[in-house]
Amino acid sequence: MVGLDQPHHSLAVKRAPSNKQKEYKRIIVESSDSENSSVEEVEASDGFTGEDDMFVDIVQSERLQPLMSEHVEDEALGCIEFAQRFKARYGPNTPNFFEGTLQDAIKEACLKPAKERKLLGLYLHHEQSVLSNVFCAQLLGCEAVLQTLSTNFIVYGWDLTHPDNNLMLLNSVSNALGTVASMTIRSIPVDRLPALVIIMRVRSNTEIYSVINGNVGVSELVGGLMEALERFATQRDEDARMERERDARQRVKREQDEAYQRSLEADRAKEEIKKQQELERNQELERAESERQMEEARKEAMRASAATRVPAEPSEDTRDVCRIRVRLPPPHNNCLERRFYPHDTIAALLDFLASKGYPQENYKVISSWPRRDLTTESHSSTLKALKLYPQETVMLEERCNKTMDAK
Incomplete structure (x- = not known):
């Protein structure tokens, strides 16, 4: 023309x-x-x-005014400086560069749930390349390119002009994406810079998908971006489907785990209740046993005490004796027999019965004829005075309060 x-x-x-x-x-x-x-x-x-x-x-x-100072020490600050100077040099119709480290840009673009992911465009600039001004002003400033990058990409910019800055980026790429990605960027010749390196998440790997060099036209740049977008959309849909399936499996597993935990907790609660009941039962048995032993000890002490108070039994050849026969209460069918002196008191008979385990607090001594409760008589009354001489058969009856206590 x-x-x-x-x-x-x-x-x-x-x-x-x-x-x-x-x-x-x-x-x-x-x-x-x-x-x-x-x-x-x-x-x-x-x-x-x-x-x-x-x-x-x-x-x-x-x-x-270079796009980045020499000897950048902080990657995030260098990236912020690059974004500001790039916009100042080439005007407002430029990409919105990510301000932060490369690792942060990868997290923002690639390490999100599949439906929220974007492509990462790593823009590599070099001041000594004759293609830089045209690529930045004409290609990156194209409305179609800007719209595509803004909608689907996180764009990270870096200036490779100074060797120290070049080395810093290569180290960041190696740490974030591996040595293969670092070698890919290192192998781009200066005369083919600027370059737009497209990075995407493929299944569980974040890797370089393609490199668009600076010696292209607008149509080739847009075509390269759209090709990457198509591949990215297909992979994103596949990853989203796999995430949904994984989430469903995890949800089922979580529900099963929660149900198992609830069942386990219920079993533990039942077991705890059972142990508590068993403990209370054992404690009750121990308490009852302790009370029984104490009661036995008390009764034994009472029997021993009563035995010490029982007067000596007359010998077989003693003539003037009082023979007392005591019929035991059911279920016993046997009887107790003992000889007393006529002047022995009813207290002696009661102490004798208490020494055999039949204290008057639990048992009544009933004479057969006339029927009377001898335990209500004066304990100083003699057996002869109570007409138990020369012999008599009496009956032991369990008191009602004893029966109720046993029940």
């Missing part, structure tokens, strides 16, 4: 007189052949005559 011979042309340039005021405009010169195509940007005056100077002070002044 400007009368240049294709595929080769020659341009002659020289510096204009310093006193001549010129207005410059940006011209895109594209040459193509059967193998590749390239886009080059120059500054030219109206008419683009041979006397115009394309290397003007405006271009030189633009390059005085």
